[in-house]
Amino acid sequence: MTMPVGATAHRIRRPWDEVHRVLRPGGQLRFYEHDIDPDPRAARVQRAIDGVHPYVGGGCHVTRDTERAIEDAGFVIGQIRRFRFAPELLSKQAAPKILGVATRSRVTACDEARTPARVTAATAL
Template identity: 50%
Template sequence: MATVSHPVFARVYERLSVAMDRSGMVEFRRSLVAGLSGRVIEIGAGNGRMFPHYPPGVTEVVAVEPERRLRAAAVRAASRAPVPVTVVDGLAEALPVGQGEFDAAVVALVLCTVPDQPGALTEVGRVLRPGGQLRFFEHVAVEEPSGMRRVQQLLDATLWPKLFGGCHIGRDTVAAIAGAGFAIEELRRFRFPASSNGPSSPCVLGRAIRPAPPSLR
C-alpha cells in the first residue's frame, strides 16, 4: 500500500483548508473545475474540499490521497458530493489507474508538494486520454529573480517542507508542466491571499492539454 501518515500535518491541514476556503479559496476551487465533464482523476485530494464544486457533467471522480487521515476525511466528503466520487490510496508518482482512462486531471496545491514533480507529471500524462485536460492551482516561484525568490529558495531548502507536508513554494511549476509535454492554454497568476506579499502567496491557476500523438491529429 502507498499509505502515508503525517497525523500532525493532517490535523493542521484540515483546519487550514477550511480557513482558506473562508478567505476566498472556494472561488478558485470552483474556477479550477468549471466546465469539466466525463471521468476525472483528482490527485492529492486531501480532505475532499474540492468535491462539492464538480459540475454535473462529471460522470465520475477518482480521488487519490496517500495520507491516511486525510483520505478518511475525503471518504466522508465523497458521500456528500454532487457527483460520484471514489477515494483511493495512491501516490502521484504511481497512480493506481490505467493508461488513458481519464478526460481530465485536477491538482490543487499538490505539484508544490510531491517529492518527484517530473514523475508526477509523467503519470498525469499517462492516465489522460489524448486531448485530455490538466487543471492546476499551485504555489509557485515569483516570476522575476528577486529577494523574494531567494527567500523562497532558502525556505524550501530548510524549514518550509518540514512544516507544511513537503510543500515547496519556489518551484517553477508552469515550466515543469510545459516541459512534461503539456500545451498550456490558460494561465492566471495572482496572490493568495490577495493582500499578502508573503513567500507562499504567488499562485497560478490554469488549464493544459495533453496533445494527441501525431498519428491521431
C-alpha cells in the same frame, strides 16, 4: 483538476507525468498550484526559506517552477492566470499562484514507447 500536488512531490515532474500518462490525448488538465515567484528578489527569499519549509509546511517546496514542469510533462498550457494569494502571514512564501488549463499533447515519445508494436483489430478499437 489538480490542487497543490507538485509542491510536495519528491520529484516535481512525477505527478504531471502520471497525469499525462492517464489522460487521453487532447484531454484537459485544470490546475491551481503555487509557483516560484517571478520577482527575483522574492524568489531568493523563497529559496532561503525552502531549506526549512518542507519540514514545517507539510513537505511543500515553495521554489518549484510548476508551470514549466507541466509543460515539460507534455502539456500545452492554453490558459494561465498568475496572481498572489496569501490568506495568512505564514502562507506568504507560497503566495504566487497559477490557475489554468493545459491540454495533453496528441502523441509523445513516451506514448510511442508504451504502445505495443503489434496492434490487433480488437485492441485498436
